[in-house]
Amino acid sequence: MQTAQTVIKTKVKSGLQKATFESDNIAGYIFIAPWLLGFFIFTIFPILSSFALSFTKYDILSAPVFVGLQNYKEIFLTDERFWKALTVTFFYVIVYVPLRLSFALAVAMLFRVNRRGVSVYRTIFYIPSIIGGSVAVAVMWRQLFGVDGALNSILKFLGIIDKGFGWLGNPGTAIWTLILLAVWQFGSPMLIFLAGLKQIPASLYEAASIDGANKWQQFIKVTIPSLTPIIFFNLIMQTINGFMAFTQCYIITEGGPFDSTLFYAVYLFEKSFKFYAMGYGSALAWILLVIIAVFTGIVFKSSSYWVYYESKEKW
Amino acid sequence: MKKWLAGILIGVMAMSMLMTGCGEKVPGDTPEEGSAPVKQTEKDASEQVELRLMWWGSQNRHDRTLEVTDKFREKYPNIMIEPEFSGWDGYWEKIAAQAAANNLPDIFQQDYAYLKQYAEKGLLAGLNDYVESKQLDLTDASENSISGGKINGNLYGVNLGTNSLTVAYDPALFQSAGVPQPQPGWTWEDYMETVRKLHQALGIYGDGSIPGNYFHGLKHYVRQHGFTFYNADGSKLGYEDDQLFVNFFKRELDLVREGVLPKPDVRLEIKSVENELIVEGKAAMSQVHSNQLVAMVKAADRPLSLAMIPSLKGEKKPGHYLKPSMFFSVAKSSKNVSEAVQFINYFTNDVEANKVLMAERGVPISSKVREALEPSLSDVQKTIFEYINLVIENSSPIDPPDPAGHSEVDKLLDNIQAEMLYEKITLEEGAEKFRTRANQILEKNKK
Numbered sequence: 227m228q229t230a231q232t233v234i235k236t237k238v239k240s241g242l243q244k245a246t247f248e249s250d251n252i253a254g255y256i257f258i259a260p261w262l263l264g265f266f267i268f269t270i271f272p273i274l275s276s277f278a279l280s281f282t283k284y285d286i287l288s289a290p291v292f293v294g295l296q297n298y299k300e301i302f303l304t305d306e307r308f309w310k311a312l313t314v315t316f317f318y319v320i321v322y323v324p325l326r327l328s329f330a331l332a333v334a335m336l337f338r339v340n341r342r343g344v345s346v347y348r349t350i351f352y353i354p355s356i357i358g359g360s361v362a363v364a365v366m367w368r369q370l371f372g373v374d375g376a377l378n379s380i381l382k383f384l385g386i387i388d389k390g391f392g393w394l395g396n397p398g399t400a401i402w403t404l405i406l407l408a409v410w411q412f413g414s415p416m417l418i419f420l421a422g423l424k425q426i427p428a429s430l431y432e433a434a435s436i437d438g439a440n441k442w443q444q445f446i447k448v449t450i451p452s453l454t455p456i457i458f459f460n461l462i463m464q465t466i467n468g469f470m471a472f473t474q475c476y477i478i479t480e481g482g483p484f485d486s487t488l489f490y491a492v493y494l495f496e497k498s499f500k501f502y503a504m505g506y507g508s509a510l511a512w513i514l515l516v517i518i519a520v521f522t523g524i525v526f527k528s529s530s531y532w533v534y535y536e537s538k539e540k541w
Numbered sequence: 542m543k544k545w546l547a548g549i550l551i552g553v554m555a556m557s558m559l560m561t562g563c564g565e566k567v568p569g570d571t572p573e574e575g576s577a578p579v580k581q582t583e584k585d586a587s588e589q590v591e592l593r594l595m596w597w598g599s600q601n602r603h604d605r606t607l608e609v610t611d612k613f614r615e616k617y618p619n620i621m622i623e624p625e626f627s628g629w630d631g632y633w634e635k636i637a638a639q640a641a642a643n644n645l646p647d648i649f650q651q652d653y654a655y656l657k658q659y660a661e662k663g664l665l666a667g668l669n670d671y672v673e674s675k676q677l678d679l680t681d682a683s684e685n686s687i688s689g690g691k692i693n694g695n696l697y698g699v700n701l702g703t704n705s706l707t708v709a710y711d712p713a714l715f716q717s718a719g720v721p722q723p724q725p726g727w728t729w730e731d732y733m734e735t736v737r738k739l740h741q742a743l744g745i746y747g748d749g750s751i752p753g754n755y756f757h758g759l760k761h762y763v764r765q766h767g768f769t770f771y772n773a774d775g776s777k778l779g780y781e782d783d784q785l786f787v788n789f790f791k792r793e794l795d796l797v798r799e800g801v802l803p804k805p806d807v808r809l810e811i812k813s814v815e816n817e818l819i820v821e822g823k824a825a826m827s828q829v830h831s832n833q834l835v836a837m838v839k840a841a842d843r844p845l846s847l848a849m850i851p852s853l854k855g856e857k858k859p860g861h862y863l864k865p866s867m868f869f870s871v872a873k874s875s876k877n878v879s880e881a882v883q884f885i886n887y888f889t890n891d892v893e894a895n896k897v898l899m900a901e902r903g904v905p906i907s908s909k910v911r912e913a914l915e916p917s918l919s920d921v922q923k924t925i926f927e928y929i930n931l932v933i934e935n936s937s938p939i940d941p942p943d944p945a946g947h948s949e950v951d952k953l954l955d956n957i958q959a960e961m962l963y964e965k966i967t968l969e970e971g972a973e974k975f976r977t978r979a980n981q982i983l984e985k986n987k988k
Contacts, residue, residue: 286638287664484957502658
């Protein structure tokens, strides 16, 4: 203790001596103060309180009552909708992440070459990602796949079906419309891929073609390995995003029909705000946090087996 | 160099902070011209009171309610109404958050499904004393129309209008199909025949869903057998026989299989009264609450009629009841309960105010107001008034308010209904599943 105090004292002293340096810091802190305050009040504080609340029964209307691990017990032992939501969310993540990433990579390959007007196309293909998470697009999706929607009209015109099919209301197809919406928003991984592709030295491709490799072999043997760090980054970002997906599902299907599209975040929201079980909802949120952390951890661990860093080998 | 730059920056920051800090004080010290004299005179008259008023509804309701608050202001210049309004979506999330912050509006629109929960948590002011002292004058309202707002004998919500479950139908379609229009007292058997004939003759859906749809319909059916939907203390379902559940949904399942009623995927897309199937002529009937006819007719742009929910042969009691469409509740945390009551009294009894409101929240509970409105009613409103009169003669008392956990039970039944109609589970399995889970939910919320 004593030593610690003296250390602090000397630090303070030396700090005073280096007044220039210190006052620079103060100015900096003042500048970021609005953000810092917001961060502590609106992020850190709610996160910590949700952790505390997860051990209580809290109906929002009256004071929370401490119940220990009751919420967690109930979630794991008796809550069938929790397991349902978990299954749906895992299915969604496992299907949409590879689809979105391969789609993004495919489009990025097309845009790699500088052709006339390519930047215009890039912008156009990026637009869904900007607007994709919004309520407006979700509403549009509902119209597209509705019984009287555009898709059914086209299919009817082509003579494939003779009566409107409820894509959103059918337990077999509803989840796929949500996956399709997610894949359609491939813009941000595409941009990152594009940047990655431009980093691959042309000499590698030259060497490969001299060795007689065709385009496909070049893609598999040169492009993919050089791109693994980028794929790794995208994989993690998209996985986390996928677990937290909310808006599309909430607006388009509200988890229906009979919970076949019940995303975890939607269930969490429903419990906390619709059924007034805030303590229970907080417990759900912390379980989600742990799941995401574990999943991300697994991806990180696995990276040493498949991610190739050029720089590592050099040094 | 860096030192004084930092100094200046800090100075600027401090200055701006000070200035904004001062800014808050300025208005109080030197009131703006124009507004000052008004405030002065009011303060002289009596103490100025501010009431927050919150409601949900459509644009139509917002316009009408705002006009009434202006009228109220003219009559009681010492009470200032601060309106807050939104649609139904998100309304209860907002109210809950404000309750948690002990910051509920003085008056807020209340729903039958939430009344009990809020009253029992001690968040609402009991209004019995005000009714006795006639500050809240309910002498022109029948006991039936008031009692829905009572919890354990005390009044926590003042009914803003009466409605009831109804079958809206298109008389023109009935005529062209050659099917007789439903008469009061028609039975479930009559309904089945009617809906099938309509489908055969017109090739459209006979109805948008089974009468009352999944929740209200089952509740109605349970009531016809003499039970309540939840038991007295809200800890269990109020009926014992799962055969009731099976019989009710058997009709719907049969009709969906025959194509007489739409599959759940079609129904899932209906998000508001305005896009019910009947509006576009895709169905001949539709299941709504009576006050919703106004919006429906406006969207359909042709006359629609109202029929009662089918009755049961040899029923124990009529399934119909008069439902308070919504209430005004006063928050217990309000510092001006007396003024809040004054506003509710005005809203309920003032004829001029109700000429603006025009029964948009349901048929007014005061008989005097009803009489005064009669001459100026539109055709749609006349249909609704007549229908409510019909229900008054053929109804039984309302079930006690829904217990905590009701919204989760409602969601559960919604899911189970879809599972049964997609034939993922049988009706018997559905009945059993509903009973077990619903009782679990209710019991948990009881603790």
